[in-house]
Each structure stands twice: as C-alpha cells, then as structure tokens.
Amino acid sequence: xxxxxxxxADKASEAALDARVKALEQHVxxxxxxxxxxxxxxxxxxxxxxxPHVAQPGAPTPPPIWGDPTKWAQIKQGMSWSxxxxxxxxxxxxxxxxxxxxxxxxxxxxxRVVFDRDSRVAEIDKPPAH
Numbered sequence: 001x002x003x004x005x006x007x008x009a010d011k012a013s014e015a016a017l018d019a020r021v022k023a024l025e026q027h028v029x030x031x032x033x034x035x036x037x038x039x040x041x042x043x044x045x046x047x048x049x050x051x052p053h054v055a056q057p058g059a060p061t062p063p064p065i066w067g068d069p070t071k072w073a074q075i076k077q078g079m080s081w082s083x084x085x086x087x088x089x090x091x092x093x094x095x096x097x098x099x100x101x102x103x104x105x106x107x108x109x110x111x112r113v114v115f116d117r118d119s120r121v122a123e124i125d126k127p128p129a130h
Contacts, residue, residue, distance in 0.1 A: 064089065064105075064106070065087075065088060065089040066088040066089055066105040066106070066110075066111065066127070067127070069126070069129075071087045071088055072088070072111060072124070072126045072127070074087055075087060075088070075113060075121060075124050076121065077120075077121050077122065077123075077124070078120050078121060079120065079121045080119060080120060080121075081115065081119050084103065084113055084121060088103075088105055088113070091103035091104055091105055091106075091113075092104055092105055092106030092107050092110070093106070093107050093108070099116065099117060100114060100115045100116045100117050100119075100122065101114075101115045101119070102115070105127060110127040110128075111124075111125055111126050111127035112124075112125045113125075
C-alpha cells in the first residue's frame with residue numbers, strides 16, 4: 001500500500017516532468033524550424049573580397065583568439081554557446097555527455113568551457129599561463 005502523500009508527490013513530479021518534456025519538445029521544434037529556414041536560404045555572397053593574410057617570413061604568428069586571457073575573463077556562467085564562440089572562437093575539441101557538452105581550447109591540455117543541458121556555461125577552466 002502506498003501512502004497518500006507519496007502518491008500525490010509522484011503525480012506532482014510526473015506532471016512537472018511532463019510539462020518539462022513538452023517545453024523541451026516545443027523548443028526543439030522551434031530550433032528545427034530555424035535550422036530548416038537557414039538551410040533553405042542560399043549562401044550569401046561576401047560583401048567584400050576576402051584576401052587571406054599571409055605572414056611575412058620571420059614575422060611572429062599572432063596567438064589564437066582563445067589564447068587571450070582578457071577573452072577568458074569575459075566568459076561568465078550562464079552564457080550561451082554563441083556568446084562563448086564569439087569570444088573564444090571555435091573549440092579545438094568537444095565532448096558531449098548526458099549532462100552537457102565540454103569545449104576544449106585547443107584540447108584537453110588547455111582551457112575548457114563546460115555547458116549544462118540547457119547549453120549554458122556551467123564551469124570555466126582557463127588555460128594554463130605560458
């Protein structure tokens with residue numbers, strides 16, 4: 001026999017989970033619609049011609065964008081993927097798990113940004129100073 005209080009708690013948590021699932025399904029549907037709309041658009045022609053930068057022999061190579069400590073200082077908990085990408089650039093490696101995603105700059109030996117299941121920054125480990 002189940003105590004009445006437990007049955008109510010189970011029904012309440014089940015209702016909360018159902019509501020969360022419905023909200024996530026709606027969010028996924030919205031994201032899929034946006035993705036499909038983007039995929040349907042023809043690629044935009046560049047407004048200006050892009051000339052790749054060619055380093056002069058012997059010239060120092062600028063550090064990658066993620067190597068700038070001031071960029072890491074701007075990363076805050078709760079930021080989205082796009083905000084992090086705008087500050088640090090594309091990660092060198094990523095891993096995805098049940099609880100979220102981890103972006104490595106440039107790999108496991110450098111810095112990392114941990115995203116939660118809602119794709120928000122949950123943890124930041126700056127790369128070691130060189």
